[in-house]
Amino acid sequence: MPSRTDKKPTLRTISELSGLAVPTVSRALNDAPDIGQDTKARVREIASRIGYVPNRAGVRLRTGKTNVISLVLGTDNEVTDHTGQLVSSIARTLRDTRYHMIVTPYSPEKDPMIPVRYIVETGSADALILNRIEVADPRIDYLMKRSFPFVTYGRSKWREQHPYFDFDNGSFGRIAAVELARRGCQHITLLSPPIEQNYAHDMTFGARSALEELGITFEILQGISGDDPGEEIQAYVAQYLTEHTQCDGLICPSTTAAIAAVVGAERVNRVIGTDLHVFGKEAIPFLRHFRPAIGAAREDVRQAGEFLAKAAIQAIEQPGLPPRQNLVGAVLED
């Protein structure tokens, strides 16, 4: 329990306790060059003794620094598999920093610019973490033009110029294709991520080029994406497989999509691992429990969250440095 007054200690408390002026205390705690070493030590001792913590509102009002990093989250139909892991790994990485994480939601079918503009214009965060990146994502363009710090989970066409973390969906596509080919598939189909999003192209390119080399037929499902509701994917895949009996391999961009696809395939009596081979992506090792024959590569979302948080801090505190980037290759499970 605090000794002095029962109020929260402020710079003023330390000022009275030490006999120094308030600005001196402030500068001492911020390690300013014009404060004596012994003074700094004394002030710091008092501060930690009485449990002084800077008032965020005071700092924010005076400096404009919010000490907040905002995770901008699309929340339409179903939240993607890994949202929970992403949120918690970012929050955990920020725990021992001065930064708080706020979650700013938006409906992607409305205007994705709204939350971004809101945060920039009201100055309610020091940096943004963006998800579901499009090739020419207008949010990135907007933020770069204003040099507002941000990091993306996924790359854009301006990938050289901004910090990002990305899972290498090109290598995922390649690995999936090669693995399905190894299992004897001759007609491989891709359930693509939403084509607006950048990683759809990486994945498509990876799979296509690998299969061209191998001389295997490659097709992409039209009018459906891995982010669509499970029921729609089930119905679509069931229909597709009855019309395309030669299709013997299916690449899926997420766990939920792979499950839905398998359910659809089994509805039209395809046997996974025999009639039809399926390859998916997952954040936790699960698909082979679901159906042992499913192949999969792992995307480490916790690593992503940790990197994104650190990159955001760097973007805020060292805007001069080259953007921090990380592209993690896909690895076949087992």
Add this chain to the structure above:
Amino acid sequence: MPSRTDKKPTLRTISELSGLAVPTVSRALNDAPDIGQDTKARVREIASRIGYVPNRAGVRLRTGKTNVISLVLGTDNEVTDHTGQLVSSIARTLRDTRYHMIVTPYSPEKDPMIPVRYIVETGSADALILNRIEVADPRIDYLMKRSFPFVTYGRSKWREQHPYFDFDNGSFGRIAAVELARRGCQHITLLSPPIEQNYAHDMTFGARSALEELGITFEILQGISGDDPGEEIQAYVAQYLTEHTQCDGLICPSTTAAIAAVVGAERVNRVIGTDLHVFGKEAIPFLRHFRPAIGAAREDVRQAGEFLAKAAIQAIEQPGLPPRQNLVGAVLED
């Protein structure tokens, strides 16, 4: 683009534009009784025309109100199934309010009081949303004693006195027991949630009392809980089933636990739906895709998030009202 100065508009901007004093503008926007109707209208018109948004730091510094609600999230080994849904539904509910959501993580194996004390002592939120509630949760005791607004996802022994949302795990236990009995089980075992948490007792009680009525053997797995890592559950269940060949029904408190249990059971050659019946809980309808024979009840996490957010706001803005509470019964799927 703003017309006046390129700076962000403040009360001062409106003051200059209208010729009124800054406090008058403030009071007009806050609908104070001593401001004329026409003045209020004029001020509001100017405010919306120039896109005035109150500066959060200014309000927070002056009033102490943060306009922040903090979700306190345990982030140990694996994040539970529904974290993503919970986060996004809370954030979405808060989107059209003045409140921001910040995520405060902690390691449950360390001291769960740390984040709570931090937020209360530094005043960095107006209300808390707590998860993983214990029967005599010290966080609840602490917050009630200080009359700091909060809501819990789960009940405590002080359930009468604080707002909560809870899935009725008693009815879940009962429904699971009855359903497994209907399928012919004679020896039913429960993989319990962590016994520290309140809902473990509800679930246990529900299952136990239903099975006593039916005269069916009931047992609880010792030394393991549904929150333990999947591999441990797998190993434990496999071992248990070899030692307890008579066990023919298994109740699991979550999706991941049910999956792990099934994997463990199949490892020792139990056939789900024949040798062993399994009942689980899930946030999205999935388990019966995994193994069609699994029975399940649904827990609607989006509903929880929405309620928790609204209850938090009420706890802040109308502390006099009786605590907002919601207990949602379990419903058998299909």
Add this chain to the structure above:
DNA sequence: AGGAGAAACTATAACGTTATAGATTCTTCT
């Protein structure tokens, strides 16, 4: 006419922090 009281505004100060300019003391150099 004088005063009470209501209505509608303004002046001042304060929340906690830090940037800026200025003050004081002490060295050091010529």
Add this chain to the structure above:
DNA sequence: AGAAGAATCTATAACGTTATAGTTTCTCCT
């Protein structure tokens, strides 16, 4: 000895908001 300069501190003001205590103007009553 006197000046220049370094080292270390203080005074003031400002960020945007709102609570509190005025002030002014007008109406109404006797």
